[in-house]
Ligand code: ADP
């Protein structure tokens with residue numbers, strides 16, 4: 001046998017699986033179980049395999065450094081604390097590392113905010129070959145809280161994530177695939193119906209209520225907000241962001257992409273090729289509008305069109321005038337666009353995740369139809385996109401600030417022309433056509449971007465807004 005392993009009356013510990021590189025623990029053989037400081041403790045996942053998510057402030061005098069942790073719950077148990085009170089606590093199992101040794105231990109989770117140590121190491125967790133020497137401090141060496149300062153920001157998280165899918169269609173292909181793929185990767189994704197969320201807008205404790213019940217915290221939200229609910233959906237998404245969740249697409253970026261006119265301005269400013277487009281408010285401008293886009297044939301589009309429903313091809317100048325006048329009579333918002341004939345009733349959908357085109361498909365409109373939308377009888381086909389098309393799609397998603405986007409473009413003689421950028425692109429057509437597992441790529445992106453540690457911004461005095469961004473803890 002090698003030398004005995006000595007524990008002092010206090011030791012520096014680490015929990016690699018929880019993402020905690022340094023915690024100062026009090027070694028207390030008078031206590032049976034070990035305890036870890038935790039707040040906002042919330043169970044999630046299936047009843048037969050529950051997980052617990054909690055927030056941890058590892059540095060006693062720096063409560064603004066916050067680490068989000070999650071682990072499998074092994075039990076829920078009544079524990080008598082040092083003040084004699086019984087408390088029902090969640091118990092997790094995880095690896096403890098002290099010095100060179102690492103071993104699995106059980107930890108109960110409890111609020112130790114008022115205690116000197118964030119962790120208590122009880123006798124059950126002390127291995128048979130270890131001895132406690134109550135006269136020494138840190139027999140296994142020192143660690144430092146600086147480890148939190150250098151915490152890698154982009155390291156993929158290992159913890160099980162609790163993900164909300166903001167959707168009104170929990171049973172469609174995209175929602176089902178996201179739930180499935182999340183589970184395969186050890187996470188839990190729950191569809192949340194946007195229309196059933198209400199919000200309490202309050203600076204100290206931003207909350208979301210679901211059918212009247214307060215929602216727990218989520219690590220990430222996947223917004224799949226329908227066009228009919230853009231404004232309310234974005235407000236709900238912002239509220240999730242306030243409660244500390246990572247939004248796959250930022251609310252502002254979704255808002256920009258939904259506003260076709262604004263999106264066109266953003267793309268134009270970024271130097272991205274688009275069909276010549278005109279917009280006017282005055283009813284006298286019909287002739288000018290037509291001239292702006294080079295005469296007929298031209299395409300007139302309702303700004304709120306989706307699935308090709310409000311997109312009309314006017315073959316002649318006369319037809320163009322009557323369509324424009326008709327839309328005006330209805331007080332509709334619309335754009336007039338040059339018709340890209342050589343596209344041949346087809347467009348290309350490029351699926352962008354994190355600045356890369358991860359899959360693409362060609363959509364070919366039905367015979368005699370210039371609109372290629374699958375909802376209009378279009379067909380998805382395999383396609384190889386060019387370098388130029390790839391670059392244009394990536395640039396368009398970036399210009400609008402979208403991490404995940406479906407970029408639609410036309411193949412024009414002069415190169416790719418971007419039609420629109422969709423912030424919640426469907427997964428069914430693209431996965432079945434390209435054969436790629438786009439859903440898993442989205443989840444991997446979330447794993448790489450979810451918040452790990454939240455720390456105060458350096459060299460800035462804490463201001464009120466910082467307080468607002470950090471959810472208070474009940
Ligand atoms: P929606 O948002 O309703 O899908 P789009 O702008 O994407 O509206 O247009 C629907 C379809 O019509 C496109 O996928 C494309 O096939 C066709 N289309 C749209 N604009 C043009 C254009 N300027 N030239 C040629 N075809 C077009």
Ligand code: MG
Nearest residue numbers: 307308408420
């Ligand atoms: Mg479209």
